[in-house]
Amino acid sequence: MPFTLLGPCDYREEIRKSRFLALAAPVASAAEAQAFIAAHSDASASHNCWAWKVGQQYRFSDDGEPGGTAGRPILAAIEAQDCDQVAVLVIRWYGGIQLGTGGLARAYGGSANKCLQAAERVEQVAQQLVSLHCPFADLALVKARLNDFASRIEAETFDANGALLSLSVPQGQFAALQQTLADLSRGRLLLQPISAPD
Template sequence: MPYTLTGLATHQEDIKKSRFLALADAVQGPADAMRFFAAHSVADATHNCWAYRIGGEYRYNDDGEPGGTAGRPILQAIEGQRCDRVAVLVVRWFGGIKLGPGGLVRAYGGTAAQCLRLAAKSELIDEVSVDCHCPFADMAIVQSRLAGFQARIVDEAFDGEGVRWRLAVARGQEKSLAEAFLNLTRGQGKWHFAL
């Protein structure tokens, strides 16, 4: 069962005079991961190495460290902790002692793994995507019932008649929520499964 993080997690280690700071958080897509890295990278650090995994998509960056000694071990830490929809940044301030390829792999991978081990996690739920349109008059009541069906709003746009929502609904709850949605909107709402 995959897990994601419930908030920002950090962990710091000093290894042979180099300081390693790992920061990890949940992300919804690659653009979200890149924003996380941009927001948390430290300009005066020696290296800002990172990795993310979002479903079948993953990417990593060694940021000047020898190839395969930083980004890939961070990705392996994400996979080893059975995490998904997670981005991890490990910032290094060089302390004057070279660690060698094996030492770098252990330092980056170990710091990332410990950060994820200590992080608050929640189980990822298999979700289906639904598009719906809800009249303004029913918006508050419908929104208040979403959590009861393990549903969350992914995107929201307003028009002259109401709100268009893209919902992520726990698989198995979509039919019950569709029925409740139509009842709450007295048949005025529109509901269809997104492609």
């Protein structure tokens, strides 16, 4: 089961007079990952190398370092730590001593690895997207019970008869939530699975 981070973390290291600062944070989307990198990159640094992974999507950048010596080792560190929904930025201030391609890969990958090892992590729980049409009379009670099943509302739209809720439900809680809703409504409230977009 993959892990994500509970919050941002950092790790600093000096290798042969070059200073390295690794920053990592949880991200929910590609756009959020790119925003984190843009917000934390240092224009005064020699290189701002990064990688992120969100589900099956991933990207990385060597930012001027020799190809394959920075971004790919950072991504390898994310995967080695079994992390998902994570962005890692490693900033380097050049100290005047060449590290060579192997040394660069070890420095970038090592900094990212140590940063992620020190981070507070939480196991990701597989979620199922479901929809539920709920009459206005039941809406407050349904919303109050969702927390009991670690479920959250992703979207909510209203019509003349009530609300259409899109819910994210932990897969292990689906049957229990379905039964509770059926009991509350004498069988009127039914969860409908939503297929995730590819």
